[in-house]
Amino acid sequence: MKHVFGPVSSKRLGQSLGVDLLPSKSCTWNCVYCQLGRTKAFETERREFYPKEEILSEILDAVASSKKIDWITFVGSGETTLYKGLDWLIAGVKKATDIPLAVITNGSLFCDPEVRRELLEADAVLPSLNAGSAELFERIDRPAPGFSFERHIDGMRSFRQEYTGKLWVEVMLIAGLNDSDAALQDMADVLKEIRPDMIHLVLPTRPAPESVVGLPDEVLVQRAVFILSAAAPVLQPAKGEMQLGSADDLLDTVTGIATRHPLQERELEAALGKLFDGDAAKIGEALEMLHASGRFEKVRQGGELYWIVRTVQLPD
Numbered sequence: 001m002k003h004v005f006g007p008v009s010s011k012r013l014g015q016s017l018g019v020d021l022l023p024s025k026s027c028t029w030n031c032v033y034c035q036l037g038r039t040k041a042f043e044t045e046r047r048e049f050y051p052k053e054e055i056l057s058e059i060l061d062a063v064a065s066s067k068k069i070d071w072i073t074f075v076g077s078g079e080t081t082l083y084k085g086l087d088w089l090i091a092g093v094k095k096a097t098d099i100p101l102a103v104i105t106n107g108s109l110f111c112d113p114e115v116r117r118e119l120l121e122a123d124a125v126l127p128s129l130n131a132g133s134a135e136l137f138e139r140i141d142r143p144a145p146g147f148s149f150e151r152h153i154d155g156m157r158s159f160r161q162e163y164t165g166k167l168w169v170e171v172m173l174i175a176g177l178n179d180s181d182a183a184l185q186d187m188a189d190v191l192k193e194i195r196p197d198m199i200h201l202v203l204p205t206r207p208a209p210e211s212v213v214g215l216p217d218e219v220l221v222q223r224a225v226f227i228l229s230a231a232a233p234v235l236q237p238a239k240g241e242m243q244l245g246s247a248d249d250l251l252d253t254v255t256g257i258a259t260r261h262p263l264q265e266r267e268l269e270a271a272l273g274k275l276f277d278g279d280a281a282k283i284g285e286a287l288e289m290l291h292a293s294g295r296f297e298k299v300r301q302g303g304e305l306y307w308i309v310r311t312v313q314l315p316d
C-alpha cells in the first residue's frame with residue numbers, strides 16, 4: 001500500500017493504522033528532532049497531494065483486512081494539514097467504520113480557518129507544542145518564514161475554541177533545550193491558555209538530524225510531568241511494541257513502517273519473535289530476507305542500532 005501502514009502499537013493510540021497523506025518530506029517546520037531528517041525545502045501551500053479517492057480506498061481495504069485497529073491515524077511524511085480535503089477523507093472514513101480517527105499535526109496551519117473547519121469531525125487532534133517562547137520555538141522547530149510563535153499559539157487557541165473533540169497536545173522533551181524549569185514553566189503557561197484535554201509527553205528516542213538533540217533522563221522527565229501537569233493531565237512517554245500483521249507481506253509492512261519511523265533493531269526482532277512464536281530459524285530467515293532486499297540501511301545512534309529506509313535522509 002502507498003498511503004497506509006501498520007497497524008503500529010502505541011501506548012497513546014493502541015493498535016494504530018497509519019495513513020500518510022504526503023510525499024516525503026513536506027513540512028512547514030524543520031524540527032531539530034525530526035525523524036524524517038532535515039526539511040530540504042519548506043512546503044507551505046495546501047493541496048491534494050494524492051487523489052483522495054485513492055487514499056480512502058486504501059484505508060477501507062486495510063480496515064477490512066486487519067484484525068484489530070483501535071485508531072485510524074493521519075500522520076506521516078510531514079505536516080498532515082498541508083493535505084487539502086481532510087474533511088472529505090474524515091467523512092469517508094466515518095461513513096464506513098466506527099473506528100475513531102486521530103490527526104497528528106504540528107498545528108502550524110491552525111491559523112487558517114479552513115484547516116480548523118476540516119478537522120472538526122476528527123475524534124482526536126494531536127498538535128505539537130515544544131516551546132513556550134518565541135526564541136526556543138525558533139531554535140527547536142525552525143519554522144518556514146512567516147510561521148511565527150505568536151501565529152502558532154493564536155492558531156492553537158482558536159482551534160480549541162471551535163473544536164469539541166479530544167485535543168491532546170504533544171510535547172517533545174529535549175535534554176538541554178526545553179527541559180529547564182524556566183522553559184517548562186513557559187510551556188505550562190501557554191498550555192493553560194490552549195486548554196488541551198491532555199498533554200502527551202514524548203521523547204526523541206529515534207535518530208535525529210541534529211546533534212543538539214539529547215534524551216532527558218528519568219529525573220528530568222518526572223520534573224517535566226510535574227510542571228506541565230499544572231496545565232492538563234500528562235501522559236508519560238512509553239515505548240510502544242511494534243506488531244507485524246502477517247508474514248505474507250513482511251517486506252512491504254516493514255518498509256512502510258521504517259519509512260516513517262526508524263526502527264530499533266531489537267524492536268524489529270521482538271516483533272518478528274511474536275510473529276513467528278519465537279522460532280529462531282524463521283526470525284533469522286526473515287531478518288536475512290529484509291536485509292537482502294537492499295531497502296534498508298543500519299544506523300547506530302545513542303547506543304542503539306536502527307533500520308531506516310535508504311531513501312530517508314540520513315543524519316550527518
Ligand code: SF4
Pocket residue numbers: 027028029030031033034035036039077078079106
Ligand atoms: S517533526 Fe513533524 S513538524 Fe517537525 S519537521 Fe518533522 S514532520 Fe515537520
